[in-house]
Amino acid sequence: MATGKGKTNGKGNGKIWLFIISVILMAILYGKVNQDSNQQTPPKHxxxxxxxxxxxxxxxxxxxxxxxxxxxxxxxxxxxxxxxxxxxxxxxxxxxxxxxxxxxxxxxxxxxxxxxxxxxxxxxxxxxxxxxxxxxxxxxxxxxxxxxxxxxxxxxxxxxxxxxxxxxxxxxxREKGAAPEAISVPETKGEGKVRGKMALVIDDFGYNQETISAYAAINRPLTFAVIPYRPFSNEAASRGLSSGHQVILHLPMEPLDQGAQSEALTVTVAMSDKEIQSMVQKAIDTVPGLIGVNNHQGSRATADKRVMKNVLSILKANNLFFVDSRTNGQSVAAETARQMGIQTGENELFIDNTNEVSAVKAKLRTAQEMAIKHGTVTVIGHARMTTATAVSEMIPELEAAGIQLVFVSQLLR
The missing domain is CATH 3.30.460 (Beta Polymerase; domain 2)
Known part of the structure; x- marks a missing residue:
């Protein structure tokens, strides 16, 4: 009896030691995996x-x-x-x-x-x-x-x-200046003849995160206009690029009502030529992947030819196009840009002055008629959930009417 009991205790002690050794080995292995993981992702900066x-x-x-x-x-x-x-x-x-x-x-x-x-x-x-x-x-x-x-x-x-x-x-x-083919650009999904083309520019990306995902999920050409120096500016540009959309800088410029000026870093008519050029270049540098610029506010600044010449000189040096948001009927921005040999577009309709889905849809139907009548139309909306919802829900109706959504860069002249 005594001998049998001793054997049993020996087996029990062996199992305990085996368990302890297993725990130690697992801890060592876990530490090594973590160490290897850290070594595989060294800092990029x-x-x-x-x-x-x-x-x-x-x-x-x-x-x-x-x-x-x-x-x-x-x-x-x-x-x-x-x-x-x-x-x-x-x-x-x-x-x-x-x-x-x-x-x-x-x-x-x-x-x-x-x-x-x-x-x-x-x-x-x-x-x-x-x-x-x-x-x-x-x-x-x-x-x-x-x-x-x-x-x-x-x-x-x-x-x-x-x-x-x-x-x-x-x-x-190519050798003769033609671009290589096979670029994947989302096109009209509806059947039938294209009766008109519509470019949708979405302003004010950077203020909030929710709308970035909403617009990134829309599988049609959109132009993300990203305001600089805001909490989600970089993320908006990055998601815009990765989801196949185009990205431009939404450059803050002085409005007629100075009390309405929304951004501290804004191009104003009181600035010297060098100050304007420096501010524009710094703003361009903050937004990754941009290919053009449009104005945020700017009803005073875009009507000033000296200001616009300085703004546009920096765009030309960076090989960027300009889209005049047309916040002032007296704007000289587009005319000046064309005189300087810069590819230019102009906003023809704000689609969401009323922040309601039904009102935005009504404006998109107006834009549809403009595109059919004139062949093309460039319109501006904003990074709001109501506008994103309206655009998404209107796509089948627009395409059924023969409207092809395109990037704003495709309608420049």
Missing amino acids: TIEKTGSGAVVDFTEATKKIHTAVDAALQKGEFSVRDIKETTKEIPRQKVEGTIRWHTRQVLVNVPADVSAETMKQRIGAAIQSAGGQVLSTQPDTYQGLAVVRLDIGLRDKLEQEDLTIISDRVYLT
Whole structure:
């Protein structure tokens, strides 16, 4: 009996030790997995502390992406026609400090047998190991050339702040200046003849988060006009690009009623030429992936030719188009832009002055008739849930009437 009891205790002690050893091994393994996980996601930036807050520096990360892009182009033996590069630094949106990175514009000749989609896949595969990705692909122009533009960069998060950095804008063109084909642009889904084209510009992205997802989910061409320096500006631009929409800067400009001015950083008629140019350039730098600009408010500023010449000179230097929101019938913005050789569009109707779904639908029906009568129409709505609902619900009706939704960049002249 005694011998049997001793054997039983020995077996019991063995099981306890086995359990303890298993727990220890699991703890070691768990720690190693966490360590490996942390090692696989090193920070994409360095931090430089200054007297006016920290500089979050993505220069090294963006230059790694440059190198990967160059390697992909060299491997395919593609001819690089032009490169422009600069270092950008912008203020952070939620805390004191700045964000710095290096960015380039690269014009590339693409052979006739290589499509834009093929280029996107080749470059996308090459930059993955450098932490980069192709953020968007869309038609554009480069110094008068028809091109397809690839926006390349990285995404990161800084203290819960979503961040998109554009490191490279690669412009694809043919030898004779024609843009490569095979660009995926959402088109009219309804059947029948196209009777008119409508461009929908949605202003005021950046103030709230809810409307970003609502508009991103609309599978038709929309133009996101993103106001700078707001809590959700970067996220709105990033989601706009990733959902296949176009992004422009919604530039704050002085209204006739100064008491109605909504943004502290606004282009005003009292500013000097240099002050205007500096403010416009800084605002452009804050919005990733933008291809154009329209005015936020601006009934006073857009009627001032000196102000508009200074604003538009910066747009021209950045190869951006301009859309006049037409907040003042005396605006000289569009006329001045065309005189300066800048591609330009004009708003013809605000669709949501009344913030009700039924009222927005009524305005969209008015826009439909304008498009049928004149062939095209450019209209402006705002980043509100009522407008998003109305646009989404009206798409079948518009398309049944022969209206094709297009990007505002397709209606410029």
